[in-house]
Amino acid sequence: MLAKSLVIFIGVGVLAGFVFGFYLLDMKNTNQLVFVDGSSISIVTEKSDFKKGEEIKITIINSGTTPLTFSDTSYGLKISGLFGIMMYSPPASQVITTLKPNEEIVFVWDQMKSDNLPVLEGLYKISSNGIDSMGNKVEKSITINIWK
Numbered sequence: 001m002l003a004k005s006l007v008i009f010i011g012v013g014v015l016a017g018f019v020f021g022f023y024l025l026d027m028k029n030t031n032q033l034v035f036v037d038g039s040s041i042s043i044v045t046e047k048s049d050f051k052k053g054e055e056i057k058i059t060i061i062n063s064g065t066t067p068l069t070f071s072d073t074s075y076g077l078k079i080s081g082l083f084g085i086m087m088y089s090p091p092a093s094q095v096i097t098t099l100k101p102n103e104e105i106v107f108v109w110d111q112m113k114s115d116n117l118p119v120l121e122g123l124y125k126i127s128s129n130g131i132d133s134m135g136n137k138v139e140k141s142i143t144i145n146i147w148k
Helices: 004-027
Strands: 041-045 049-051 056-062 068-070 078-081 086-088 097-099 104-109 122-131 137-147
Touching: 041 122, 041 137, 056 097
Parallel strands: 049 137
Antiparallel strands: 041 056, 056 104, 068 097, 068 122, 078 086, 078 122, 122 137
16 A cells, blocks of 8 residues: 555646646747737747758848838847847848838848857757837747757
8 A cells, every 4th residue: 555645746736737837838839920910029930959060041121010120121020049049130221111010021040150160959049029119129039949
């Protein structure tokens, strides 16, 4: 016969495993594009796991119904490590740019940092932010994995 405490610990462990599994499943959601009424921006990549050195096509889409304004031609695109260390931002000129509803812009990142050194394997955050017609900041970020 099993002790009561052992049964309780096994039950808690199984329950915790299910909860953590559903949390990770939700976190791994690859549905990156959602159109909404109002202000919204979406970032889409072909997949979320990339091999080291593989080009990454990043599409920034105005997925709302109002135009979005950006302070330069990089459309607010930034790629950073998960600890917030900036890795890459595309070269940009200080020209105010606009994305109309359903309009998109595509960037290709060759996994090189801004100082032309290759990035290491790991998790990276791709983010973009702009301003809607009411002056509100609109931002979005996604996470990708780079594997060996």
